[in-house]
Amino acid sequence: MNILLRKKIMRNFIAQQVIFLGITSLLFNISCQNEKKESNLDSQSEWQEKSPKQKWDYTGNYQVTLPCADCKGIIVKLQLKKDNSYRIVQNYNENDSVAGDIKTETGQYQWSENDSLIILNNQKFKVSDNVLSWKNPEVDRIKKDSTKSYTLRRI
Numbered sequence: 001m002n003i004l005l006r007k008k009i010m011r012n013f014i015a016q017q018v019i020f021l022g023i024t025s026l027l028f029n030i031s032c033q034n035e036k037k038e039s040n041l042d043s044q045s046e047w048q049e050k051s052p053k054q055k056w057d058y059t060g061n062y063q064v065t066l067p068c069a070d071c072k073g074i075i076v077k078l079q080l081k082k083d084n085s086y087r088i089v090q091n092y093n094e095n096d097s098v099a100g101d102i103k104t105e106t107g108q109y110q111w112s113e114n115d116s117l118i119i120l121n122n123q124k125f126k127v128s129d130n131v132l133s134w135k136n137p138e139v140d141r142i143k144k145d146s147t148k149s150y151t152l153r154r155i
Contacts, residue, residue, distance in 0.1 A: 053115040058127050062152035068092065078132070078152055084108050086120050130154040 059080050065073040075091045090103040109120040117135060118125045125132040132152040 053111055053127065056127065056129050058118070058132075061155050062132050063155045064149060064152045065093070066150065076152065077155075080109065080118070084110070088120070125152070 059082050062078045062080070064076050066076055068074050072093045075093055077089045077091075079087045085106065086109045087104065087106045092101045105121070107120060109118050111117070112119060112124070116126065118127055118132065124135040126135050130153065134150040134152075
């Protein structure tokens with residue numbers, strides 16, 4: 001009788017251990033999955049919340065040649081600095097009446113509320129990776145009627 005009692009106690013003990021280990025591993029597995037989901041959500045929300053100002057190094061020099069009615073084009077060079085200052089130079093290309101006519105403007109640029117547009121004077125530029133796109137109503141109207149580019153590219 002003593003041996004049968006010991007076997008029964010041993011079986012109960014082993015059964016309790018198996019149940020305990022099963023529950024422990026299940027809880028551990030669930031907690032790891034929750035951490036992984038939270039981590040993925042954090043990284044996705046960080047990516048979604050980043051504005052162009054945060055995503056790209058937008059400072060530097062940009063250039064575009066704009067169409068011109070009485071010349072071969074207007075070369076526009078824009079320099080953006082980290083201290084929010086800018087310098088824009090417009091050079092009329094090869095024309096007798098305006099040859100060498102260079103206009104230079106300096107000032108401070110600002111960001112739009114959602115940090116997606118740079119605003120200098122009354123001109124707005126959408127910031128993308130290595131490009132600035134003019135976002136003014138007049139330019140948008142001209143772009144519809146023309147195949148010319150109004151996108152400044154990093155140089």
